[in-house]
Amino acid sequence: MAAKDLYEKDFYKILGVSKSATPDEIKKKYRTLARELHPDKTKGDAKREEEFKAVSEAYDILSDVKKKNEYDEARSLFERGGFRAPTGGQNFQGGDFGDMFGGGNPQDIFANLFGGGRRGPRKGQDLQTESKISFRESVFGTTLELRLSIDGTPAQNITARVPAGVNDGAKIRVKGKGANGEAGPGDLFILLHVKPHPIFSRKGEHITMTLPVTFTEAALGADIKVPTIAGDDVTVRLAPGTSNGRVLRVKGRGISKNGTTGDLLVTVEVQVPRHTEGKAEEALKAFAEATAHEDVRAEFIAKASQ
Structure with missing residues (x-):
């Protein structure tokens, strides 16, 4: 979507609510429209699908207090023919978006305004593996000794404590043993399969x-x-x-x-x-x-x- 389109759209009109509508009124109106326009109900009606997307986009903005306030402020400035840069106090009048932002990409700045800009360093991805334990181990707990290769690194030994009383299908987490990331590694999740006992x-x-x-x-x-x-x-x-x-x-x-x-x-x-x-x-x-x-x-x- 072009950056300017974010503010040319009247999300209040799309949802059919007033600018003073409460969060509950916005949510209620969205749910009503979503039920009417959902693709499962409209069965391939392209026009209705586009309406559903527009309603969802409008709700995404208006249901978030921060996004809604930023949208209201930016739309008001556009309607008056001016815009204040998000990173400074200088005012710009009408005209070319490239001039407004010193040749920068206005779409990036608008995306940042709605919380979709650059984020800080992220942790690495969480990983999952599986392990079998005996019924007796599931009752009393045990310690797993695993040897895994993560992110193509040489295999390493990983110790994980299984608490007493776990059920078949339970997951245990080993912190910091997932994939590497800028803000540190993610976690490793171990899916447990309990082997049946012949008597118990x-x-x-x-x-x-x-x-x-x-x-x-x-x-x-x-x-x-x-x-x-x-x-x-x-x-x-x-x-x-x-x-x-x-x-x-x-x-x-x-x-x-x-x-x-x-x-x-x-x-x-x-x-x-x-x-x-x-x-x-x-x-x-x-x-x-x-x-x-x-x-x-x-x-x-x-x-x-x-």
């Missing part, structure tokens, strides 16, 4: 597991030792008649994070023998005869007829 899983801050038990343990009750993620065992008590799928809770044996500790949730899975022979088969037949009077599906059938 996670539900929030709780650790979950499925415990296989025998039919007789579930029927008669039993005290069973189960492993924990910490490496020791705890004993869980099955009450007589424990049903398949029941969840037993071991307090405080989950994940410690942010000052709280979850629990170990143990789901009972009754194992039914695939083959029975000899005394085991005889015992089961005797059990079936002894409990033949119990109709375990009576309530189930009754509910079906409701």
Whole structure:
């Protein structure tokens, strides 16, 4: 866009608001027009797309207090036929823009007026890499030792601390290990992938597991030792008649994070023998005869007829 065009455009008229409109009124008007003119709605209507761009440009200026004040001042001076250079107090009248700014590029000066001019030194670009950790490491934390080449430099060793309780997909930041820049290097982000554990899983801050038990343990009750993620065992008590799928809770044996500790949730899975022979088969037949009077599906059938 030519520099002068910035001030020849009446952004208030484009948005349909008065010069005294409040920020809320400007925002409300913009949202209304943006919904009406959005390309997803106008479906390739070139004219409406141009209107959408103009409305967006107007809102970008008028919604920013600093830009709006500078726009108002500069537009007022242009309408009166004069302009004050942004970097000094000298006034210029009408005429050639090149004369106004001593042969400089007026577009650069206008861009600078709207905050788009030269910026100070920037930090280097942030970089990202990935790393896999075990489920146990995600629970208790670990230290990663990575060897990376950044910006084509020779590979360097990078140490990163993984805090306890991180989730799969979490990112950790290593300050100052990104790409180099005038104002110093950026940061390095490490995307973590937690490898599944063959026994333990996670539900929030709780650790979950499925415990296989025998039919007789579930029927008669039993005290069973189960492993924990910490490496020791705890004993869980099955009450007589424990049903398949029941969840037993071991307090405080989950994940410690942010000052709280979850629990170990143990789901009972009754194992039914695939083959029975000899005394085991005889015992089961005797059990079936002894409990033949119990109709375990009576309530189930009754509910079906409701």
